[in-house]
Amino acid sequence: MAINLPLTQNAIQNVRTKLKRLAGRGILIETEPGLFTRPRS
Structure with a gap:
């Protein structure tokens, strides 16, 4: 993207800060350091 x-x-x-914040809220997951994705439903 x-x-x-x-x-x-x-x-x-x-x-990076925004992505970490979204990961902290459970909207995204950080699968590896610096690699973010949406959790599977």
């Missing part, structure tokens, strides 16, 4: 954001260190860190 492509997200049209600039490849700056700040943008990358912001996306």
